[in-house]
Amino acid sequence: MTGDDEALLAALLDGDHRALARVISRIEDRAPGHRELVSALYEHAGGAEVIGITGSPGAGKSTLVDKLAERYRERGETVGVIAIDPSSPYTGGAVLGDRIRMASTVGDMDVFVRSMSARGSLGGLSTATADAVKAMDAFGKDRIVVETVGAGQNEIDVVRTADTVAVLVPPGSGDTVQTLKAGILEIADVLVVNKADRPGADRTVQELSEMIELGHGSATGSTGHHGPGSTGHHGVDEDGHHGTDEDGHHGVDEDGHHGTDGAEAWLPPIVETVATDGEGIDELLDAFGAHREHLERSGALADRRRRRYVEEITTLLREDVHGLLEAELDGAGGLEALAESVRRGETDPYTVAADALAPVEECLTELDARSR
Amino acid sequence: MSTEGRQRSIRCLVAKVGLDGHDRGAHVIARAFRDAGFEVIYSGLHKAPEDIVQATVQEDVDVLGISILSGAHNTLIPKVMAGLEEYGAAEDTLVLVGGVIPEEDRDELMEAGVAAVFGPGTPLEETIEFVRENAPER
Numbered sequence: 001m002t003g004d005d006e007a008l009l010a011a012l013l014d015g016d017h018r019a020l021a022r023v024i025s026r027i028e029d030r031a032p033g034h035r036e037l038v039s040a041l042y043e044h045a046g047g048a049e050v051i052g053i054t055g056s057p058g059a060g061k062s063t064l065v066d067k068l069a070e071r072y073r074e075r076g077e078t079v080g081v082i083a084i085d086p087s088s089p090y091t092g093g094a095v096l097g098d099r100i101r102m103a104s105t106v107g108d109m110d111v112f113v114r115s116m117s118a119r120g121s122l123g124g125l126s127t128a129t130a131d132a133v134k135a136m137d138a139f140g141k142d143r144i145v146v147e148t149v150g151a152g153q154n155e156i157d158v159v160r161t162a163d164t165v166a167v168l169v170p171p172g173s174g175d176t177v178q179t180l181k182a183g184i185l186e187i188a189d190v191l192v193v194n195k196a197d198r199p200g201a202d203r204t205v206q207e208l209s210e211m212i213e214l215g216h217g218s219a220t221g222s223t224g225h226h227g228p229g230s231t232g233h234h235g236v237d238e239d240g241h242h243g244t245d246e247d248g249h250h251g252v253d254e255d256g257h258h259g260t261d262g263a264e265a266w267l268p269p270i271v272e273t274v275a276t277d278g279e280g281i282d283e284l285l286d287a288f289g290a291h292r293e294h295l296e297r298s299g300a301l302a303d304r305r306r307r308r309y310v311e312e313i314t315t316l317l318r319e320d321v322h323g324l325l326e327a328e329l330d331g332a333g334g335l336e337a338l339a340e341s342v343r344r345g346e347t348d349p350y351t352v353a354a355d356a357l358a359p360v361e362e363c364l365t366e367l368d369a370r371s372r
Numbered sequence: 373m374s375t376e377g378r379q380r381s382i383r384c385l386v387a388k389v390g391l392d393g394h395d396r397g398a399h400v401i402a403r404a405f406r407d408a409g410f411e412v413i414y415s416g417l418h419k420a421p422e423d424i425v426q427a428t429v430q431e432d433v434d435v436l437g438i439s440i441l442s443g444a445h446n447t448l449i450p451k452v453m454a455g456l457e458e459y460g461a462a463e464d465t466l467v468l469v470g471g472v473i474p475e476e477d478r479d480e481l482m483e484a485g486v487a488a489v490f491g492p493g494t495p496l497e498e499t500i501e502f503v504r505e506n507a508p509e510r
Contacts, residue, residue: 018459021432025510029380092381093406099427100416106423112430115413119381 001036009040012139017109020139024114027131038131045137048080051288052159053147054187055168060194062101064168064275064284065147069111070104071281072143078110080136082129084148084158087117094118098147112136126157127315130308133161156187161308163301164291166190166284169208172200185211188268190287196272196280208270266294321360328356382507384435387415387424389452392442397470401437404496410435410503421448425455428465434507440471446480453485464508468499 001009008026011019023041026034051068053061062083069079083098096115105111114132118125129146136144148158159165167188185191191212193204269287273280295301329335338352386402388395395417405412413431415424428436436456438449449469456462462485469481470490478489487506490499 018429018432018461021430025383025432031380087411088406088409091407091409093409094411095402095406096411096413099413099431103416107420107426109426113427114430115411117381117411 001040002033005033005037009037012135013044015140017112020112020135021114023135024132027135028116028119028128030128034131038134041131041134041138045134048133048137048141048144049288049292050133050137050144050146050162050164052162052165053145053168054149054156054159054165055192055194056170057149059168059170060273060275061147061149061168062098064192064194064273064281065098065145066102066104067275067278067281068145068285069102070278071285073105073108073111077142078140079105079112080133080139080141080144081111081113082116082132082136082144082146083113084116084118084125084129084146086149087119092119112139112141126161127312127319129158130161130312157311159187160311163295163304164189164288166192166288168192168194169204170195171198171204189266189291190284191268191270192284193270193272194275197274201272205270205272212267212270266291266298266300324360325356328359332356382410382435382503383413383431383433384410384437384503385413385415385424385428385431385433386437386439387419387427388417388439389415389419389421389424389448390440390442390444391418392440392444393417394441395439397441398439400496401439401470401499404500405437405503408500408504421451422455424452425459425461428456429459429461433465434510435466435468435503437468437470440469440473443472445469445471445473446477449481449486450484456485464510466503466506466508468502470494470499 008019008023012023023037025031026037053065055061065081065083069081072079081102083096085094085096085098087094094117096117099113099115102111102113114136116125116128116132119128133144133146146159146162165187167185167190169191171193185208191208193201193208195201269290271280271284271287273284275281292301295304326335329338332338332355338347341347342349342352384405386398386405388398398414402412402414413427413433415427419427424436424438427433436452438452440448453462453467456465456467467486468488468490469486471492473481473489473491481489488502490502
């Protein structure tokens with residue numbers, strides 16, 4: 001690490017807001033030396049609880065995050081927020097508008113809000129997000145919230161940097177529920193039906209709870225409890241299937257919804273919120289707490305973190321190998337030229353890839369042979 | 373090595389400060405900056421100078437563009453500049469002011485640390501070009 005970077009790291013650890021901001025910029029820019037900087041962050045990180053929030057555009061994510069941050073601050077905790085918006089695939093430009101909703105805590109430096117756009121590719125965003133989380137963690141933030149539009153795989157990867165993932169579902173849109181089926185529902189640890197004062201909220205809650213039970217193959221005993229009669233309580237109902245019951249064991253009920261691997265299965269609770277006036281926020285925080293407790297008790301936290309590091313290492317390796325190959329491809333006339341020869345029918349993508357990789361394979365075999 | 377290849381992008385905060393609800397200009401600029409490939413953070417309306425300072429510091433923007441049409445620039449801009457100074461951010465943030473700024477007020481703003489003032493009718497290309505040429509090297 002250079003002297004400048006060391007000074008920057010020391011300032012960050014010392015609580016200098018600008019240093020934290022600059023470190024995150026270095027991470028986003030993939031600036032020279034940022035890797036060493038992030039490496040050095042690791043030994044200072046680990047204290048923060050990380051929450052991921054995703055959902056369709058306009059679901060109310062930023063407003064909800066604002067209210068969460070406000071509540072955390074009331075409890076005396078410091079907060080970091082990473083808000084991710086898409087960037088233009090054409091110009092790379094972006095308008096990052098999540099800050100506008102952060103009105104409750106504006107002017108409070110202990111809420112550090114950072115807007116990020118989806119620069120680069122190859123899982124670069126999830127790496128940058130994970131690294132930025134590390135920076136905020138090392139800085140000493142108690143709670144970190146990662147917020148992103150849940151549109152595709154990239155975003156799903158991003159929220160998986162969190163220990164607990166909340167998915168927001170706006171009411172009254174069967175279509176949304178349909179799209180959720182494929183991926184996003186699976187990553188939800190907590191489902192939030194925001195704008196719960198809108199018509200159709202009850203129905204959305206009902207549909208979601210049915211889907212959760214289907215997904216866990218345990219429709220017995222519980223189906224039907226979520227009919228029109230059981231709605232109206234903000235995520236807390238008698239059978240504890242959504243919301244949070246008093247002992248925090250929601251999601252794991254008496255008739256034994258336990259996973260086959262011995263770990264307790266977690267059924268995502270459904271919490272109803274009205275983010276604009278702060279309704280249901282306490283219930284949501286309880287649900288986060290209960291999930292956290294579940295993670296710790298069942299050992300799933302370690303699993304989850306291990307899996308995340310597997311992904312991070314894989315992404316880094318892929319980036320590095322890609323970099324090496326890019327140099328190789330430049331030697332072969334550049335990617336454009338190769339693409340052109342594929343277009344003309346002279347070769348095909350598979351041959352090009354194999355040719356590019358051949359020298360690398362050769363080197364590795366040689367190294368292997370030498371080390372034996 | 374190319375893996376260390378920088379993915380640098382010019383970051384701008386487009387800010388509305390004080391009691392001034394005219395945000396069309398800010399929206400137009402935000403959109404133009406986006407199309408120019410910049411990352412634009414929009415502050416929203418009615419922000420206090422300290423809110424703008426907070427956002428500038430946390431977002432680590434290269435460019436702070438303040439849009440003012442209320443006539444309160446002589447009061448508000450120096451407060452923003454002082455706040456940036458406090459956090460050590462004044463030096464490497466390019467501060468631009470847009471909106472209705474009388475000719476005779478410009479010198480004072482420039483003295484306070486504003487890099488340029490763009491009045492009504494400034495072509496978007498001119499502002500974008502100025503940002504490209506003057507965004508601080510980091």
